[in-house]
Amino acid sequence: xxxxxxxxxxxxxxxAGTLESSDVQIMVEPxxxxxxxIIQSSVLNQYGKQIKATIEDVLKRMDVTxxxxxxxxxxxxxxxxxxxxxxxxxxxxxxxxxxxxxxxIQ
Amino acid sequence: MIKRSKPQxxxxxxxxxxxxxxxxxxxxxxxxxxxxxxIMDLEDAVAENQKDAARFLLYHALTTIDYGNTEVIVRIxxxxxxxxxxxxxxxxxxGADGIRIPKCESAKDVQIVEEAIEKAEEEFKVPKGRTLIxxxxxxxxxxxxxxxxxxxxxxxxxxxxxxxxxxxxMQVTQTPEGIELFVARGQTVLAARAAGVQxxxxxxxxxxxxxxxKNEVIMVKKMGFDGKSLIHPxxxxxxxxxxxxxxxxxxxxxxxxxxxxxxxxxxxxxFTVDNKMIDVAFLPSAERIIALAKACGIYEGDx
Amino acid sequence: xxxxxxxEIPDELLVNGKEVFQGIxxxxxxxxxxxxxxxxxxEKPVESKVVGSIRxxxxxxxxxxxxxxxxxxxxxxxxxxxxxxxxxxxDLGLKDITIAASSLGSAHDPVAEFIKMGIVTGIQxxxxxxxxxxxxxxxxxxxPAIIRSHGGRVRAIEEGDVHIDVAFIGAPTSDEYGNARGxxxxxxxxxxxxxxxxxxxADKVVIITDxxxxxxxxxxxxxxxxxxxxxxxxxxxxxxxxxxxxxxxxNDPRDLFMAxxxxxxxxxxxxxxxxFSFQTGAGGPSLAVSRFxxxxxxxxxxxxxxAIGGITAPIVELMEKGSVDMIIDAQDFDMRAVESVxxxxxxxxxxxxxxxxxxxxxxxxxxxxxxxxxxxEVDTDFNVNVITGSDGILRGAPGGHPDAAAxxxxxxxxxPLIRGRIxxxxxxxxxxxxxxQCIDVVVTDHGIAVNPLRKDIMAWLDDAGMPHxxxxxxxxxxxxxVRKPEKLQWEDKVVAIIEARxxxxxDVVRQIKPYSFE
Numbered sequence: 001x002x003x004x005x006x007x008x009x010x011x012x013x014x015x016a017g018t019l020e021s022s023d024v025q026i027m028v029e030p031x032x033x034x035x036x037x038i039i040q041s042s043v044l045n046q047y048g049k050q051i052k053a054t055i056e057d058v059l060k061r062m063d064v065t066x067x068x069x070x071x072x073x074x075x076x077x078x079x080x081x082x083x084x085x086x087x088x089x090x091x092x093x094x095x096x097x098x099x100x101x102x103x104x105i106q
Numbered sequence: 107m108i109k110r111s112k113p114q115x116x117x118x119x120x121x122x123x124x125x126x127x128x129x130x131x132x133x134x135x136x137x138x139x140x141x142x143x144x145i146m147d148l149e150d151a152v153a154e155n156q157k158d159a160a161r162f163l164l165y166h167a168l169t170t171i172d173y174g175n176t177e178v179i180v181r182i183x184x185x186x187x188x189x190x191x192x193x194x195x196x197x198x199x200x201g202a203d204g205i206r207i208p209k210c211e212s213a214k215d216v217q218i219v220e221e222a223i224e225k226a227e228e229e230f231k232v233p234k235g236r237t238l239i240x241x242x243x244x245x246x247x248x249x250x251x252x253x254x255x256x257x258x259x260x261x262x263x264x265x266x267x268x269x270x271x272x273x274x275x276m277q278v279t280q281t282p283e284g285i286e287l288f289v290a291r292g293q294t295v296l297a298a299r300a301a302g303v304q305x306x307x308x309x310x311x312x313x314x315x316x317x318x319x320k321n322e323v324i325m326v327k328k329m330g331f332d333g334k335s336l337i338h339p340x341x342x343x344x345x346x347x348x349x350x351x352x353x354x355x356x357x358x359x360x361x362x363x364x365x366x367x368x369x370x371x372x373x374x375x376x377f378t379v380d381n382k383m384i385d386v387a388f389l390p391s392a393e394r395i396i397a398l399a400k401a402c403g404i405y406e407g408d409x
Numbered sequence: 410x411x412x413x414x415x416x417e418i419p420d421e422l423l424v425n426g427k428e429v430f431q432g433i434x435x436x437x438x439x440x441x442x443x444x445x446x447x448x449x450x451x452e453k454p455v456e457s458k459v460v461g462s463i464r465x466x467x468x469x470x471x472x473x474x475x476x477x478x479x480x481x482x483x484x485x486x487x488x489x490x491x492x493x494x495x496x497x498x499x500d501l502g503l504k505d506i507t508i509a510a511s512s513l514g515s516a517h518d519p520v521a522e523f524i525k526m527g528i529v530t531g532i533q534x535x536x537x538x539x540x541x542x543x544x545x546x547x548x549x550x551x552x553p554a555i556i557r558s559h560g561g562r563v564r565a566i567e568e569g570d571v572h573i574d575v576a577f578i579g580a581p582t583s584d585e586y587g588n589a590r591g592x593x594x595x596x597x598x599x600x601x602x603x604x605x606x607x608x609x610x611a612d613k614v615v616i617i618t619d620x621x622x623x624x625x626x627x628x629x630x631x632x633x634x635x636x637x638x639x640x641x642x643x644x645x646x647x648x649x650x651x652x653x654x655x656x657x658x659x660n661d662p663r664d665l666f667m668a669x670x671x672x673x674x675x676x677x678x679x680x681x682x683x684x685f686s687f688q689t690g691a692g693g694p695s696l697a698v699s700r701f702x703x704x705x706x707x708x709x710x711x712x713x714x715x716a717i718g719g720i721t722a723p724i725v726e727l728m729e730k731g732s733v734d735m736i737i738d739a740q741d742f743d744m745r746a747v748e749s750v751x752x753x754x755x756x757x758x759x760x761x762x763x764x765x766x767x768x769x770x771x772x773x774x775x776x777x778x779x780x781x782x783x784x785x786e787v788d789t790d791f792n793v794n795v796i797t798g799s800d801g802i803l804r805g806a807p808g809g810h811p812d813a814a815a816x817x818x819x820x821x822x823x824x825p826l827i828r829g830r831i832x833x834x835x836x837x838x839x840x841x842x843x844x845x846q847c848i849d850v851v852v853t854d855h856g857i858a859v860n861p862l863r864k865d866i867m868a869w870l871d872d873a874g875m876p877h878x879x880x881x882x883x884x885x886x887x888x889x890x891v892r893k894p895e896k897l898q899w900e901d902k903v904v905a906i907i908e909a910r911x912x913x914x915x916d917v918v919r920q921i922k923p924y925s926f927e
Binding site for chain 3: 021022039042043044045046047048049050052074075076077078
Binding site for chain 2: 016017020021022023076077078079080082083084086087090091096097098099101102105106
């Protein structure tokens with residue numbers, strides 16, 4: 001990651017998002033040695049694989065290699081999924097201040 | 107990333123619709139209702155501990171959703187909060203058209219925000235000067251400083267009254283005739299016109315009283331406001347209907363413009379139209395009505 | 410074999426003269442001999458047909474395994490009749506029963522158990538929801554369910570496609586002889602339109618009421634001459650769920666926005682003239698259209714001659730204001746409508762055959778000018794899906810949708826472009842319930858599309874200055890926002906057959922496969 005960022009190490013469980021229609025609630029927690037993604041979605045049949053791919057894409061871009069991600073989706077658009085996951089990762093890493101908009105967040 | 111066209115300082119802003127930046131259901135397609143501007147709110151609509159989440163939603167919405175010709179303004183948090191600087195950064199990074207400064211009280215407030223905007227424009231490679239600014243006047247001091255606020259920056263496109271907070275500070279209650287805000291409204295319009303910027307009236311929060319809302323819109327239009335802040339899409343049509351020039355107004359304006367062009371070619375500076383004395387002073391209003399009719403999409407003439 | 414709308418219909422279903430859908434009006438000009446029931450002669454006078462219980466009525470009707478029973482759905486989510494009757498049938502040890510209802514809903518969840526137990530082996534209905542829909546979708550029903558429109562059901566009964574052994578007709582009031590009406594009791598529903606064909610074509614007819622009234626209960630919706638037995642129970646339904654107090658227009662700004670556009674589309678056509686006819690929907694934007702038509706009617710000085718369909722308070726109010734001359738009633742959704750049909754001489758009850766039967770000599774839908782309908786999905790061929798949800802589970806009803814769409818001069822479907830993350834305008838609907846050739850205009854919150862078959866409507870919209878785009882453009886807009894979805898995965902087993910109005914096969918629904926990330 002550029003801009004001298006600290007590596008994204010998850011320190012604690014963190015949640016972002018709500019269970020309202022069109023939103024998604026994502027919980028991110030530290031996990032030993034792997035990425036585990038659990039997805040529940042009101043549109044699973046249509047977007048299950050795409051949701052998983054989006055989660056994996058964000059994790060990769062943010063250099064997160066160990067995490068448990070639990071997704072409860074109520075029909076969120078892709079941009080909402082990214083927003084909620086990124087927020088949860090930053091919260092879990094206990095990083096705040098100036099965010100890397102346009103860089104790691106895209 | 108969605109490319110938005112360059113923000114215009116002067117454009118139709120009859121309706122400015124507030125939406126919460128923390129509600130995905132509201133940000134995904136508010137443009138369908140036809141408001142001229144959308145204000146994405148990071149301030150009152152977002153809980154204190156969700157400011158970060160709202161910024162992420164805002165950034166992704168601004169960069170992926172195509173809002174078309176609808177203007178997108180972001181209401182940042184107040185200057186006395188720890189949030190506003192990051193609000194400015196994310197808004198510029200996302201390509202917002204403008205920033206709305208809440209609780210603005212002085213030219214200095216505007217300049218502080220302008221500085222942060224400039225820094226962000228440089229950081230995120232946005233053309234310098236692209237992002238516009240508007241200020242919300244929410245206290246008596248703000249109203250008294252309205253002119254200096256309007257002229258504090260070339261980026262300023264307008265000022266808005268925030269009735270709820272203002273009434274509280276003034277220690278008055280809301281009346282249907284609006285007498286309690288009469289002077290504040292008047293000052294706002296005067297300042298805006300003197301500075302050559304736009305002015306917008308406050309939100310109307312009683313969704314059950316559409317008749318009261320309509321009367322307020324008629325009144326503020328007569329007072330000279332360019333538009334109104336709204337909290338709900340069903341208020342949009344009422345404002346647009348009231349701000350639409352009537353066919354008679356358009357017709358009269360056309361006659362004045364045509365007559366003026368015809369007469370001035372002959373060297374006549376004063377003439378009569380329908381038994382009324384007309385000179386060059388009448389021209390800008392007439393031209394403005396035709397421009398407004400065109401912008402509203404109802405002009406069918408050939409001027 | 411592929412049918413007219415491009416759906417693959419398994420050959421094993423094309424037996425006994427069953428054909429694939431070949432386009433609307435395919436059977437125009439054909440002849441058929443009407444099926445008829447086998448009925449008992451009651452020459453010897455009896456004073457009363459009232460029997461002690463539903464169980465007794467079932468025994469007296471000589472019910473056997475393998476029979477078909479029928480019900481109407483005028484009691485909607487407040488219905489007790491289906492469950493009361495089925496409980497007795499099951500307790501008596503009968504099995505292999507087919508239920509031929511005009512519609513089934515979430516009130517009928519207990520039937521799902523009987524399906525899983527293998528007691529109910531056939532379902533024929535318009536609507537299928539709740540646990541029954543899930544059970545059928547998961548493959549528990551022994552034979553494929555048959556889904557028909559309201560008009561299609563009448564035709565199927567008259568042609569003998571379905572033979573009803575016993576019709577159980579819930580009635581708000583009945584006399585001891587079986588003259589039954591939709592009003593006057595504890596649980597009023599206004600009209601009994603759906604059951605009229607059952608009364609004429611079933612071998613045995615049983616009236617179930619909770620309010621016995623003095624003879625004769627006139628004018629009857631169901632005539633005593635067709636009735637074998639009458640049963641009196643405590644409650645035929647839950648009044649609050651049968652008819653709401655008064656349906657109100659939606660307040661949702663998106664729905665109102667779309668409703669107003671629909672009204673403008675209607676006004677742009679030359680069919681919008683004095684004496685026009687209109688079918689409104691039951692809720693959401695399709696009901697709210699009438700609210701925006703009213704000022705346009707006043708502005709142009711025109712009146713609606715007749716309104717038809719499921720009737721609600723707003724339409725009744727329009728008539729009371731003098732904007733509508735008469736209401737033709739096939740179902741009542743609220744108490745205002747129930748009251749109106751029984752007190753206003755310009756509000757008429759009709760049978761479902763008069764409303765929408767494609768095989769009679771001319772139903773009301775054939776004369777209809779405008780209908781505004783909802784849809785779950787519309788594809789780029791304008792085919793509509795109102796029955797399978799985005800998860801592939803049966804959860805909806807064609808109802809009068811295909812009938813009104815086929816008959817109306819201008820059929821408008823109104824739907825938001827996207828619901829949550831599901832695109833309503835898509836490449837290919839999950840299931841076809843109304844063929845695209847019947848759909849003239851699609852109104853969404855992101856724009857209007859006109860069927861290329863209707864160049865005339867395109868020209869009228871152009872004249873009115875109303876922009877429209879191609880349906881493909883709407884689909885692309887939807888997909889650009891939500892991204893193109895994956896296709897649903899199905900097993901081979903057919904769990905439901907969607908019949909077109911004329912009895913040909915429009916589409917099939919298969920068992921949904923559980924989702925896999927692989």
